[in-house]
Amino acid sequence: MARKQYPLRIDPAIWEAVQRWADDEMRSANSQVEWILRDALKRYGRLPKSKDRDHTE
Template sequence: MAEKKSLLLRLSPKMWEEISRMAEEDFRSVNGQIEYIIQQAINKRRSSSKSNSDKAGEGK
């Protein structure tokens, strides 16, 4: 497995509590939950970018 990068992240107490609650519901660590949320956002952006480029190609 590739070595992971470290990151210092500052969160509001409210956001920490929400992420902590989500992590507990999903049986993940808080760190694992944050990684999961970021990965979902990356995947959503990739699919959104792909569909936007597909739509742009339709006009030709």
């Protein structure tokens, strides 16, 4: 599946927190953002089951 590129404007403090979290999890910041979004979508029932391709668990 091709990945969609999306420019993201984000508060520097939030980005730094994401980067630290990613470092702790040995992921790239981009992968961490994707994981956070996927997790939130799953929690709120917004991610279709067929699209759930979480390889990080």
